[in-house]
Amino acid sequence: MIRDKKKIADYWHFDTNKNKVICHLCPRNCQLKNGQDGFCRVRGNIENTLYSFNYGKSIEATLETIETEAVYHYRPGAKILSLGNIGCMMACSFCQNWQTSQVKHLNTSNVKLYTPQEVVDKALKNNIDIISWTYNDPVVWQEFVVETSILAKANGIKTLYKSALYIESEPLAELIDVIDIFSISLKSMDDNLYRKVSKGRLQPVLDGIKQIAKSGKHLEISQLVVTGLNDTPEDAIKTAKWIVKNIGTKIPLHFVAYHPSFEYHEPRTGTEKLLEARDLALAEGIEYSYLGNIYHNDVSNTVCPSCGHILVQRFGLTVHNRGLDDNNHCTNCGQASPITGAAAMKKNTKISKPHRQLNYNWENGINSIHILMNEQNTSRHLTIQRIPSGETDYYEMNEGVDRLIISRSLDDETGILIGLDKNMNIRVLPVLDRAHFPV
Numbered sequence: 001m002i003r004d005k006k007k008i009a010d011y012w013h014f015d016t017n018k019n020k021v022i023c024h025l026c027p028r029n030c031q032l033k034n035g036q037d038g039f040c041r042v043r044g045n046i047e048n049t050l051y052s053f054n055y056g057k058s059i060e061a062t063l064e065t066i067e068t069e070a071v072y073h074y075r076p077g078a079k080i081l082s083l084g085n086i087g088c089m090m091a092c093s094f095c096q097n098w099q100t101s102q103v104k105h106l107n108t109s110n111v112k113l114y115t116p117q118e119v120v121d122k123a124l125k126n127n128i129d130i131i132s133w134t135y136n137d138p139v140v141w142q143e144f145v146v147e148t149s150i151l152a153k154a155n156g157i158k159t160l161y162k163s164a165l166y167i168e169s170e171p172l173a174e175l176i177d178v179i180d181i182f183s184i185s186l187k188s189m190d191d192n193l194y195r196k197v198s199k200g201r202l203q204p205v206l207d208g209i210k211q212i213a214k215s216g217k218h219l220e221i222s223q224l225v226v227t228g229l230n231d232t233p234e235d236a237i238k239t240a241k242w243i244v245k246n247i248g249t250k251i252p253l254h255f256v257a258y259h260p261s262f263e264y265h266e267p268r269t270g271t272e273k274l275l276e277a278r279d280l281a282l283a284e285g286i287e288y289s290y291l292g293n294i295y296h297n298d299v300s301n302t303v304c305p306s307c308g309h310i311l312v313q314r315f316g317l318t319v320h321n322r323g324l325d326d327n328n329h330c331t332n333c334g335q336a337s338p339i340t341g342a343a344a345m346k347k348n349t350k351i352s353k354p355h356r357q358l359n360y361n362w363e364n365g366i367n368s369i370h371i372l373m374n375e376q377n378t379s380r381h382l383t384i385q386r387i388p389s390g391e392t393d394y395y396e397m398n399e400g401v402d403r404l405i406i407s408r409s410l411d412d413e414t415g416i417l418i419g420l421d422k423n424m425n426i427r428v429l430p431v432l433d434r435a436h437f438p439v
């Protein structure tokens with residue numbers, strides 16, 4: 001499965017003296033003898049040519065909102081079509097997506113094969129105007145990401161790149177030309193952590209962040225706060241200081257809770273650690289700092305920089321417009337907000353009457369679920385009724401998108417009623433965090 005459908009890769013040369021292929025996609029610069037695979041396991045030397053083995057290979061495309069990707073200042077509430085590939089140029093011991101990033105643990109029955117046109121068609125059929133390259137890491141999917149993003153742009157669809165950004169500057173320049181939104185995971189300001197825990201290096205990541213910032217493309221930074229690794233006040237201060245000094249005070253900084261995963265089993269990030277990190281970042285001059293993977297009130301709102309009025313209220317992945325006018329100005333004082341693009345938070349008012357309803361209770365620390373349609377379902381109309389508020393959302397999913405994320409939307413919400421059409425079958429998978437994709 002991994003080596004079938006291979007495609008000649010970009011960014012490599014053959015060194016005749018060493019008799020090896022050298023890959024120039026990520027700063028690891030693997031030197032590969034004939035028959036050898038790179039560290040990422042999805043690129044390899046076959047008869048002195050470098051091939052990509054994951055072109056078009058993706059886990060199930062999922063309908064999400066842009067907040068899932070730690071992007072809060074670009075079209076709040078916008079629907080996105082998320083796709084993740086297989087493999088990774090790093091190997092973090094705490095990886096939150098290790099079932100797909102680490103190829104040796106991959107269950108190949110979860111992998112689908114898409115063409116660029118099929119991905120764009122999925123988005124068009126489902127009225128989704130942002131495609132997100134996400135989950136494991138899109139760096140090792142360069143050829144497919146670039147080709148599909150160009151096609152998406154030609155069809156009026158934007159693209160979002162969620163990555164740890166361990167990539168060389170030339171392929172990054174190619175991405176900057178075609179990607180609209182970058183959400184970059186900066187793991188730490190400690191090069192030792194990168195080397196020991198993530199098997200990478202810090203400096204290329206910092207260089208890449210500066211390269212994106214200089215381009216003027218939309219950029220947000222997130223940091224997974226991992227218990228015992230990067231959760232001290234000094235860690236937060238170093239990150240904030242670097243951002244303020246190098247890319248300015250206006251780039252949003254998200255501190256995101258980690259959960260034990262893969263080879264790292266320290267307890268989940270405490271809320272107080274996240275709150276402390278945010279306070280320290282704000283004290284260093286960061287103007288917008290948010291918390292992620294945490295279901296609390298008032299930790300992820302965007303407020304007016306002038307009068308303090310709440311512009312966008314967020315709870316978990318749920319978003320409400322509380323004070324943005326049609327031009328993204330504050331409805332209270334008229335000041336321009338930091339938000340780019342039209343907000344998409346209006347509720348869909350087309351409510352169908354469901355044939356039957358399933359109950360799901362938010363319990364045992366689970367605040368989100370993936371709802372998986374049966375591919376054979378011809379009708380794909382869902383209602384999600386919140387308990388106890390009774391507020392109801394309506395979803396229509398068309399061909400090719402079989403997975404939807406739903407999360408708890410209020411502090412006092414105890415569960416949801418999932419309304420289904422006749423003969424419609426679904427499966428429900430609990431999701432621990434937004435970084436976690438159960439397969």
Ligand code: SF4
Nearest residue numbers: 023026029030038040
């Ligand atoms: S992309 Fe893969 S093969 Fe290329 S240098 Fe990085 S780890 Fe090695």
